[in-house]
Amino acid sequence: MTFRSSLATFMGKTSYWALHDVLHRGGTSLPGKIATEIDPDVLKSIADNFDVIMITGTNGKTLTTALTTRVLQEKFGNIITNKSGSNMIQGITGTLLTAKMPKDGSKPLAVLEVDEANIVLLTKYIKPKAFVLTNIFRDQLDRYGEIYTTYQKIIDGIAAAPDATIIANGDSPIFRRDNLPNPRIFYGFKTQPSVGDITAPANTDGVLSPTDNSILHYHYITYANLGDYYSTTDDFKRPELTNCVTKVNELTPKYSNFDIDGTTFQIEVGGLYNIYNALTAYTVGRFFGVTPEQIHHAFESNAQIFGRQETINVDGKEVTIVLIKNPVGANQTIDMVATEKDDYSLMALLNANYADGIDTSWIWDANFEKLHDTRIKHVITGGERYKDFNVRLKMAGFPDQEIYPDLSQGVEAIKSVPTKKVYILATYTAMLQLRAELADKGYIKGGME
Known part of the structure; x- marks a missing residue:
């Protein structure tokens, strides 16, 4: 570690101590900002101390990160995460900089929610074990542009870590629009038989086939552009799913009850979209060897998620x-x-x-x-x-x-x-x-x- 990075680390940790222990304020973004101002490459000095999972996408990052953290805690104990949702490079720097490290010197797992445009900035310093991709919808056009521009930002970052496994929403066609060499796992919904040959509503984004930009058709749609899609012009279709929601049992504003791979689970938030978030966390957990019984226990927690x-x-x-x-x-x-x-x-x-x-x-x-x-x-x-x-x-x-x-x-x-x-x-x-x-x-x- 250079003198500059040592100074950056010291000042970042000191500011965190002042915020939390003296002023009793939250946040990791300011300590990270101070550290990166002193040494823009400070992450290079600390990233190797962690095995990292990066979670990104338009919707669901925060809840998916929280659920994934709970799931992995069932097997690995303490998990480092940016629970406040500070998901840009300064916040992530602060999270890793101030993390409590295991006394035995082992590498802890860090589950990090990452802003879509910051993947490419972070993979200059961090080579994660896995990238987790939730979905991409039109969002903040002033920052990201259209959805294909957003995805390009993400894959430009993933390209710097070709050995990392991509764990992606298989119901989203956009996640097939690249030639990355990374190993892949897909998850999605298999909750109903085919309803026939349907197309998404005319104002739905992301329904073009990556092979020839023809309009995709669906056997069924869960919502927006997500579902069991296929092309009528060639053999492009939804990939085989490693893990899937097999049944939605009950939806209320307070909880969602559903089956994944034939086992019943419940999370204490409502909405079909949050079942996707739980499925994502389940898939990450299974990839890292967490059992369905352990995941069931993790989902039983009713701790609320910020906002x-x-x-x-x-x-x-x-x-x-x-x-x-x-x-x-x-x-x-x-x-x-x-x-x-x-x-x-x-x-x-x-x-x-x-x-x-x-x-x-x-x-x-x-x-x-x-x-x-x-x-x-x-x-x-x-x-x-x-x-x-x-x-x-x-x-x-x-x-x-x-x-x-x-x-x-x-x-x-x-x-x-x-x-x-x-x-x-x-x-x-x-x-x-x-x-x-x-x-x-x-x-x-x-x-x-």
Whole structure:
């Protein structure tokens, strides 16, 4: 280790100590930022101390990372992970820099959620054991561009680690658009027989065959562009699946019950999309030798995930916070809320900062009209771009909305709704702002982690 990297490591660890032990603040991004400012290549000095799994994709990274961490803990004990979701190079540097290392000198496993555009930056220093690919949907066009551009960013990074195993969602056609030499494992859904020859709706992204760019057909679709796809012009089709969901037993806003490879599991979050996240964690676990019985035990934990269907009691109101950031994720959240059997109120919060994506046009591609088929009774709009969301929901048939541009009033708004249950659909920084308000008023322990 050079003097520069030693100094960077020392300053990063010192800042982490000051944040956590002195100021009692969360976060690993600042220590990582300080370390990389001193030595941009500091990761080169510390990466070899870990066996790394990188999890990336558009939707589901945070929950998949949390579930995968729980699964691997069943066999390997302590797992290093960036649980706060700080998934760019500074946050990951901070995570590894401040990790508690085993006393026996062995290499710990690090399960890292990684921003799609940061894979190529990290693989300059880290050669992971596995890349885990969840899905790619249109998201933050100002940062990523269209979906094929996003995937190119990912495979440019994977190309630097040709020995790593790719564990990919086999239901997503885009993950067949490369010639990488890496060994591969695919997972997906096999929950129903063929419904015939169907195509995805006209506005669905990612339904072109990589062989000739013809429109793919499907035996069935789970949602968006995911499903059992095939080409009618050549022999391109969904690959053989190593692990698969074989049955969906029950979906509610609070839990999902399903079978993987014939064994029944349950996770304490709702939504079909979260079953994909559990399937991903299951597949990673099986790849690393975790037994189905151990995975079942891991899934039994009902610990909530930061900003992902957290349920908070606000003076008797049952408040559920759900992160939304793109049309596919919003539509899946609406489908999840549609399983709610009780009356509920909706708070829709929209910001357009860098972490959210500055382009808010995506809200027009989400099917908010479908909310009329649910037990919705009251609508609140807020956030820095509340006007955009207000107009969108008016066009969806919700003209009478309470409006709260200042989220400092958001907690009082929650208290005043006419229903016991409240669902909050929020973009990332709006979610952070609301959680900070909830923390200030004592309803949760902290606003940032």
